[in-house]
Amino acid sequence: MNSILPIAVITFKEGLRRRVLYGVMVASLLLILFAVLISGLFMRDILKVMVDICLSSISLGGLLVPFFLAINLLAGDIENRTIYTLLARNISRSSYILGKFLGLAMLTGIIIIILMIATLVAIYCATLIYPAHNFLHFTLSPLFISTLMAFLGVLVLNSTVLLWCSVTTSSFLATLLTLSTYIIGHSVEDVVRFMNLKNTGVEISPMIQATAKAVLYIFPNLAAFDLKQQAAYSLPFVSQEITLLGLYGLSYISIMLFLAIFFFKRRDLP
Amino acid sequence: MSIFSCNQIHKSYQTGCLKHTRKKALTDVSFQVKQREVFGIIGLNGAGKSTILKIFMAFVKPDKGTVSINDQPVASKGSHQSIGYLPEHPSLYPHLSIKEHLQFGCRVAGLSAQEEKKRIQTALETVDLTEVAKMPIRGFSKGMTQRAALAYTILLKPEILILDEPMSGLDPLGRQLVLDIIQEYHDRGATILFCSHILTDVERICDRIGIMHQGQLVSVVTADSLDKDYVSTSTKGSQTPLEHYFLNTVRTEIS
Incomplete structure (x- = not known):
C-alpha cells in the first residue's frame, strides 16, 4: 500500500506533461474573455449566463481527464x-489501481481549480464592467458546491474508466464503453422519469420499463452531479441532498474501484 | 537451493475475435534454477520463452502447474521483493525522465533521500546515462531506452534478475555493457534467468541453457557439456557449439 502515492x-x-494542462490554461483564458463579453448581451441575466458558461466550462475541462488522459494513462x-515497469517493483495490482485513481483525481482537481480561479476572475471582471445591481444576489457557496459536485461526477466517471480498462484489452473499447457510460449516465434519469409520467400517450412495455430502471441502478447517475442551474440562479442547496449526493458518489466510486481491482x-498481462 | 522452480506448467491463450479458440503457449514445462546460476532460455519466435518469464513475474497465470521463486508461490505477497525484471520491449513513461523513473523505484522501495540519491547515481553511471538523466524518455533512441530500462532493473541491486531479450536493439557497445552487467551480477552471486535470440551471448554467460520449441522445453544442457559435444562432432562450419546444438535440436523436433 506504500506504493499508492x-x-x-x-x-x-x-x-x-501531456500538454493537456496548457490547453486547459488557454481554454480558461478564453473562458474569461468569452463569459465577460457575451453575458452583456443578456441584459437582466448577466450573472446567470456568466455562471452557467463558467460552470459548463469547468465540467468540460474536468471531462478532459477521463476521456483524454485516463484512458491513455491506463489502457496505454x-x-x-x-x-x-510498475508491477515489476513488487507493487500489488490493487495498489496500482488505487494509485492510478488517486493520480487521476489529482489531475482532475488541478484542472478544476485552475478553471475555478478563471471563473472567479471572470466574475470579478464582470463586476467592473456591468452595473452593480446585476450582482446583488451573487453568493460564492452555490458556485463552490456546484463545482465540488462536478468534480465528484468526474471522479465517478474516472472510476468507471478504471473498471473498463481492467476488463478490456484495447483503449478503443475502453473509450467506447466510457462514452456509453457518460451518455447513459446523463440521460437515463430523464428516460425513467418520462416512463413514469402518466398520459404521455405512449405505450411502454413493462420489460422496457424494468430494463431502464435496472440501467438507472447499474450506471452512474451523472446528471445528478450537474447542479449548474441551482448555482446559476443562486438557489440555496439543501444540505441533506448534497450530503446524500456526496455519499452516492463516494459509494459508487468505491464499488467501481472494488470491481476494477477484482477483475484486474x-x-x-501478456 | 532452487531459486526458480516451475513444475508441469501449461498455458494457453484465448485467441480470435470472440476468444473462441485457444492457442497453446506452454505444454508441461518443468525446470529449476539453482542459486547463483545463470539459466538461459533460447528458442524460435513464439516458442514460449517470454511467457515463462511472465509467469515467473506473475503477469500471466499458468492454466496448470506450480511456479515458485525462493520456494514461495509467485502470486504470494513479497515473492518479488528482490527481483529485477527487464521486459522484452521495455516501455517507460515517455514524458518522464530516467531520473524520475529511478526516483519512483526508490520511493516504492521506501529508501531514504540519501540512499535514493546514491542508488540513482550508481544506476545512471552503470548504464552511462548520467548526462541525459533529466531528458524525457521520448527523446531517447531505442538503445538508450533499453539502457534506461536496465538502470531501472538494477536500481535496487536485486539478487535475482529476469531478463527478456536484454540485448535487443543495442549496438555492440551497448551489448557489451549489458553482458558486463550480467557478468558482474553473476560474480556477485545473483541468480539470473534470461532469454535471448543472440546465441553467442547466451553461450558466453550461461551455466545452463534450456531450448524451447513450440511451448515445450525440449532440452536442457550445461555450457560445459555443450563444448564437449561440439568437440566430438566433426562438421560444424562457422557455427558456435550452441548454434550447432540448437539447430540440431530444433531440426530434430521439426522432423
Missing part, C-alpha cells in the same frame, strides 16, 4: 506494456 505522483506528472499502460487481479 508514488504511483499517483508518477501518473500525475505524466498526465501534466497495458497496451504499451509500461505496466511491467484476475487478468493476464
Whole structure:
C-alpha cells in the first residue's frame, strides 16, 4: 500500500506533461474573455449566463481527464506494456489501481481549480464592467458546491474508466464503453422519469420499463452531479441532498474501484 | 537451493475475435534454477520463452502447474521483493525522465533521500546515462531506452534478475555493457534467468541453457557439456557449439 502515492505522483506528472494542462490554461483564458463579453448581451441575466458558461466550462475541462488522459494513462499502460515497469517493483495490482485513481483525481482537481480561479476572475471582471445591481444576489457557496459536485461526477466517471480498462484489452473499447457510460449516465434519469409520467400517450412495455430502471441502478447517475442551474440562479442547496449526493458518489466510486481491482487481479498481462 | 522452480506448467491463450479458440503457449514445462546460476532460455519466435518469464513475474497465470521463486508461490505477497525484471520491449513513461523513473523505484522501495540519491547515481553511471538523466524518455533512441530500462532493473541491486531479450536493439557497445552487467551480477552471486535470440551471448554467460520449441522445453544442457559435444562432432562450419546444438535440436523436433 506504500506504493499508492508514488504511483499517483508518477501518473500525475505524466498526465501534466501531456500538454493537456496548457490547453486547459488557454481554454480558461478564453473562458474569461468569452463569459465577460457575451453575458452583456443578456441584459437582466448577466450573472446567470456568466455562471452557467463558467460552470459548463469547468465540467468540460474536468471531462478532459477521463476521456483524454485516463484512458491513455491506463489502457496505454497495458497496451504499451509500461505496466511491467510498475508491477515489476513488487507493487500489488490493487495498489496500482488505487494509485492510478488517486493520480487521476489529482489531475482532475488541478484542472478544476485552475478553471475555478478563471471563473472567479471572470466574475470579478464582470463586476467592473456591468452595473452593480446585476450582482446583488451573487453568493460564492452555490458556485463552490456546484463545482465540488462536478468534480465528484468526474471522479465517478474516472472510476468507471478504471473498471473498463481492467476488463478490456484495447483503449478503443475502453473509450467506447466510457462514452456509453457518460451518455447513459446523463440521460437515463430523464428516460425513467418520462416512463413514469402518466398520459404521455405512449405505450411502454413493462420489460422496457424494468430494463431502464435496472440501467438507472447499474450506471452512474451523472446528471445528478450537474447542479449548474441551482448555482446559476443562486438557489440555496439543501444540505441533506448534497450530503446524500456526496455519499452516492463516494459509494459508487468505491464499488467501481472494488470491481476494477477484482477483475484486474484476475487478468493476464501478456 | 532452487531459486526458480516451475513444475508441469501449461498455458494457453484465448485467441480470435470472440476468444473462441485457444492457442497453446506452454505444454508441461518443468525446470529449476539453482542459486547463483545463470539459466538461459533460447528458442524460435513464439516458442514460449517470454511467457515463462511472465509467469515467473506473475503477469500471466499458468492454466496448470506450480511456479515458485525462493520456494514461495509467485502470486504470494513479497515473492518479488528482490527481483529485477527487464521486459522484452521495455516501455517507460515517455514524458518522464530516467531520473524520475529511478526516483519512483526508490520511493516504492521506501529508501531514504540519501540512499535514493546514491542508488540513482550508481544506476545512471552503470548504464552511462548520467548526462541525459533529466531528458524525457521520448527523446531517447531505442538503445538508450533499453539502457534506461536496465538502470531501472538494477536500481535496487536485486539478487535475482529476469531478463527478456536484454540485448535487443543495442549496438555492440551497448551489448557489451549489458553482458558486463550480467557478468558482474553473476560474480556477485545473483541468480539470473534470461532469454535471448543472440546465441553467442547466451553461450558466453550461461551455466545452463534450456531450448524451447513450440511451448515445450525440449532440452536442457550445461555450457560445459555443450563444448564437449561440439568437440566430438566433426562438421560444424562457422557455427558456435550452441548454434550447432540448437539447430540440431530444433531440426530434430521439426522432423
